[in-house]
Amino acid sequence: MSDNATAARRSAIYLLDQILGEGRLLSECLAAGALDRLGPEDRARAQRLALQTLRGLERADRLLDNHLNRTPALTVHNALRLGAVELCHGEAAHGVVNSMVEIVGRSRKHGRLKGLVNAVLRKVAAEGPDAWPKMRVPRLPEWLRGPLIMAWGAEAVASMEQAHFSGAPLDLTLKPGASGPGEALPTGSMRIQDPGQVSALPGFDQGDWWVQDAAAALPVRILAPKAGETVLDLCAAPGGKTLQLAAAGAKVTALDISDSRLERVRENLNRTGLKAQVIAGDALEHQGQYDAILLDAPCSATGTIRRHPDLPFAKDGSEFGGLIELQAQMLAHAWTLLKPGGRLVYCTCSLLPDEGEVQIEEALDQYPDMSIEHEALGVTGVDQSWITEEGGLRLRPDYWVDRGGMDGFYIACLNKSA
Numbered sequence: 369m370s371d372n373a374t375a376a377r378r379s380a381i382y383l384l385d386q387i388l389g390e391g392r393l394l395s396e397c398l399a400a401g402a403l404d405r406l407g408p409e410d411r412a413r414a415q416r417l418a419l420q421t422l423r424g425l426e427r428a429d430r431l432l433d434n435h436l437n438r439t440p441a442l443t444v445h446n447a448l449r450l451g452a453v454e455l456c457h458g459e460a461a462h463g464v465v466n467s468m469v470e471i472v473g474r475s476r477k478h479g480r481l482k483g484l485v486n487a488v489l490r491k492v493a494a495e496g497p498d499a500w501p502k503m504r505v506p507r508l509p510e511w512l513r514g515p516l517i518m519a520w521g522a523e524a525v526a527s528m529e530q531a532h533f534s535g536a537p538l539d540l541t542l543k544p545g546a547s548g549p550g551e552a553l554p555t556g557s558m559r560i561q562d563p564g565q566v567s568a569l570p571g572f573d574q575g576d577w578w579v580q581d582a583a584a585a586l587p588v589r590i591l592a593p594k595a596g597e598t599v600l601d602l603c604a605a606p607g608g609k610t611l612q613l614a615a616a617g618a619k620v621t622a623l624d625i626s627d628s629r630l631e632r633v634r635e636n637l638n639r640t641g642l643k644a645q646v647i648a649g650d651a652l653e654h655q656g657q658y659d660a661i662l663l664d665a666p667c668s669a670t671g672t673i674r675r676h677p678d679l680p681f682a683k684d685g686s687e688f689g690g691l692i693e694l695q696a697q698m699l700a701h702a703w704t705l706l707k708p709g710g711r712l713v714y715c716t717c718s719l720l721p722d723e724g725e726v727q728i729e730e731a732l733d734q735y736p737d738m739s740i741e742h743e744a745l746g747v748t749g750v751d752q753s754w755i756t757e758e759g760g761l762r763l764r765p766d767y768w769v770d771r772g773g774m775d776g777f778y779i780a781c782l783n784k785s786a
């Protein structure tokens with residue numbers, strides 16, 4: 369057992385404690401420096417272990433429940449969960465068990481439970497790997513499952529859960545004229561199933577491409593920015609869509625309320641050699657007049673659970689009402705910034721109709737100068753069956769299932785009468 373492997377496991381358990389105990393997102397833990405003590409390889413390993421454990425948490429708990437009389441303290445439970453998941457993914461039993469026994473044994477508070485950890489994990493090592501593939505696909509928590517079944521039906525939600533459990537490949541958006549690694553998807557993105565270290569892929573240093581889910585690349589393809597147009601990217605960070613707008617030759621204003629997240633936009637612009645005016649500010653206070661606007665509004669992010677399996681555990685849906693209200697306010701203000709005859713793409717990486725279809729239905733009722741631009745959805749690779757009644761695009765994680773799915777998104781292109 370290497371010290372590094374144990375260090376990565378200890379950090380993975382810390383992440384699980386934060387996510388499952390404190391309701392913090394993985395991204396928040398990372399921003400707070402949770403893995404700063406580790407080298408790049410162990411940092412990647414700790415994240416991978418935590419995410420893998422969250423994807424398989426329901427199965428791990430079922431296996432562990434057979435051998436636990438009562439639920440142990442959270443951090444010990446998380447060590448057992450991580451151990452169970454690793455064992456069921458084929459990791460060598462002695463390495464996993466010894467590592468978890470060492471980690472728990474060193475804890476001043478829980479050290480006496482190392483015997484329990486040893487005994488339980490040995491039992492899981494004996495029976496878990498056979499049982500694992502026969503267990504049901506882990507389900508979303510009820511606070512999210514219920515509304516999604518109401519919206520899409522039980523069968524669709526089961527398919528989404530399968531997609532969440534499978535995780536996500538890496539998608540890239542190419543700079544116009546550049547080439548990049550991977551398999552070309554129907555919409556033009558490139559897909560790599562097992563990418564390894566992203567910065568080591570060909571073309572990264574040259575800025576030939578950037579990481580962006582294939583679904584997340586569609587809003588800008590639908591907006592179809594033209595060279596020289598003034599385009600406002602109202603919620604820009606970390607900047608995948610800003611890069612697409614800039615690469616099309618538009619004069620881009622990239623605004624976001626979070627200066628720290630805008631740092632990522634600046635880094636991405638530098639690496640790719642693309643240009644945009646970057647502004648830290650509140651979308652609701654911004655002024656100006658633009659030919660086109662992209663409003664990628666803050667949302668529940670429930671469309672990104674394939675990549676962020678921490679989300680259903682860290683959240684409970686209590687902030688959704690506030691987000692839905694904010695989206696409506698942002699759309700109202702963005703509409704005042706759009707020149708007559710201009711177009712606005714509204715999108716959210718959400719699976720909830722209240723953050724997508726319903727927002728646009730209500731806006732179309734409310735604004736006499738707003739209409740849907742149906743032709744905008746005629747983008748290469750867009751399946752006609754994804755088009756919704758009001759004329760938007762509904763993307764789901766269980767679409768393109770044979771290729772590895774896509775993020776859930778809602779996208780609509782709105783025209784302002786001249």
Ligand SMILES: C[S@@+](CC[C@H](N)C(=O)[O-])C[C@H]1O[C@@H](n2cnc3c(N)ncnc32)[C@H](O)[C@@H]1O
Pocket residue numbers: 602603604605606607608609610623624625626629649650651652664665666667717
């Ligand atoms: C869905 S993310 C945007 C993703 C981005 N468009 C991309 O493609 O990389 C939503 C963003 O909205 C920003 N945001 C939240 N409230 C805001 C506000 N009042 N004004 C401007 N930006 C805001 C968040 O900081 C976050 O970066």
